[in-house]
Amino acid sequence: MKGVLLVNLGSPDSPKPKDVKKYLGEFLMDERVIDVPLWARTLLVKGIILNTRPKASAKAYKKIWWKEGSPLIVLSERLQNKIQNQVDFPVALAMRYGSMTIKNGLQELVDKGVNEVFLIPLYPQFAMATTETILVLAEDIRKEHFSNITIQDLKAFYNNTNYIKVLSNSIAKHLEGKDYEHLLFSYHGVPERHIRKSDVTKSHCKIDGSCCATASPAHEFCYRHQCKEVTRLVGIALSLKEGTFSTSFQSRLGFDPWLQPYTDRTIERLGKKGVKKMAIVTPAFVSDCLETLEEIAIEGEEIFLEMGGKDFTTVPCLNDNKEFVDLLSNWINEWAVSETVTA
Numbered sequence: 001m002k003g004v005l006l007v008n009l010g011s012p013d014s015p016k017p018k019d020v021k022k023y024l025g026e027f028l029m030d031e032r033v034i035d036v037p038l039w040a041r042t043l044l045v046k047g048i049i050l051n052t053r054p055k056a057s058a059k060a061y062k063k064i065w066w067k068e069g070s071p072l073i074v075l076s077e078r079l080q081n082k083i084q085n086q087v088d089f090p091v092a093l094a095m096r097y098g099s100m101t102i103k104n105g106l107q108e109l110v111d112k113g114v115n116e117v118f119l120i121p122l123y124p125q126f127a128m129a130t131t132e133t134i135l136v137l138a139e140d141i142r143k144e145h146f147s148n149i150t151i152q153d154l155k156a157f158y159n160n161t162n163y164i165k166v167l168s169n170s171i172a173k174h175l176e177g178k179d180y181e182h183l184l185f186s187y188h189g190v191p192e193r194h195i196r197k198s199d200v201t202k203s204h205c206k207i208d209g210s211c212c213a214t215a216s217p218a219h220e221f222c223y224r225h226q227c228k229e230v231t232r233l234v235g236i237a238l239s240l241k242e243g244t245f246s247t248s249f250q251s252r253l254g255f256d257p258w259l260q261p262y263t264d265r266t267i268e269r270l271g272k273k274g275v276k277k278m279a280i281v282t283p284a285f286v287s288d289c290l291e292t293l294e295e296i297a298i299e300g301e302e303i304f305l306e307m308g309g310k311d312f313t314t315v316p317c318l319n320d321n322k323e324f325v326d327l328l329s330n331w332i333n334e335w336a337v338s339e340t341v342t343a
Helices: 017-028 038-064 071-084 102-111 128-145 161-175 192-197 217-221 223-237 263-273 295-306 322-338
Strands: 002-010 091-097 116-121 150-153 182-188 245-250 277-281 311-314
Touching (some): 002 102, 038 295, 071 322, 128 150, 182 263, 192 223, 217 223, 263 295
Parallel strands (some): 182 277
16 A cells, blocks of 8 residues: 655754754754764764753744644645645655654554555755655664565655746745845755765765756755756746846854855845845745744844845745645655656
8 A cells, every 4th residue: 555754854842942952952963964973963962052052942933933833843734634635545744853753654654554655855955964864764764663665755856847837836926016126045054065975976066156057967966956956947937037036045053164155144245235125935945944934034034124125025935835735746646656756
């Protein structure tokens, strides 16, 4: 019997400091998130970050927490339920971090008789800190607890024609009637070393002005290329004029070089440059979460207004957008018939 497991990032159980600390501990101790030796990661996370950051993060979570719970969890559950209504076999939901574990998600499917799982990481682009860590953990759990099932995963769909159409339509709908001067595509940042580590050629990714635009097998796993490609393809789909849109990266941590330009500094630069009306979209995220609702919609707007900007518009993530639900459901049904997906 076939079944589907949707996997998103995760969330604390509540915005209380103790729950945020537990969540951050699991998240930041992942060797694919902070990819340094265990002793250094332990010293950094348990010795420094978990003693300083949870209270501040808890305050941020409180700003965006819904009555129903974590926005990311609630929106993911809505997506799951709508997809379930369009397919004929079980659809479960799990998170990479937090109490809604991948193990529990697989157990839910197995309990319903599932032995063939279509695993869908809810990330359009591939990154070792997102898609890869989900796939590796899911396979480890399968081997240890569910050796009688098979798992096939949905590959990165950042350049899928139908996905670009859905994303472009969503952006156009939310910006309809808006007189903005600049559209910023903000993606979650990763350390530059992650890009080099994911380079299957071991030589292509130089993180310069040309490698992302030069064809290479490295692009299959290059997060930077895939983000830039989403921006480029949406720019074409929406007929955006050169100079009126750009790409940036948010949410950096620590002092190592991360992908640039940084979103906060880009917003600041646009404001100083005289841009009065800007819009921002976050295509690395499928569901609105702390990074979109607080870091962008609240902190980003504050920066823009302080720099002289007047109108700051945030485009919601796809969330449970009907076209997105239809697209994922179509891919699932295609997999169920042929066990391959062209995304």
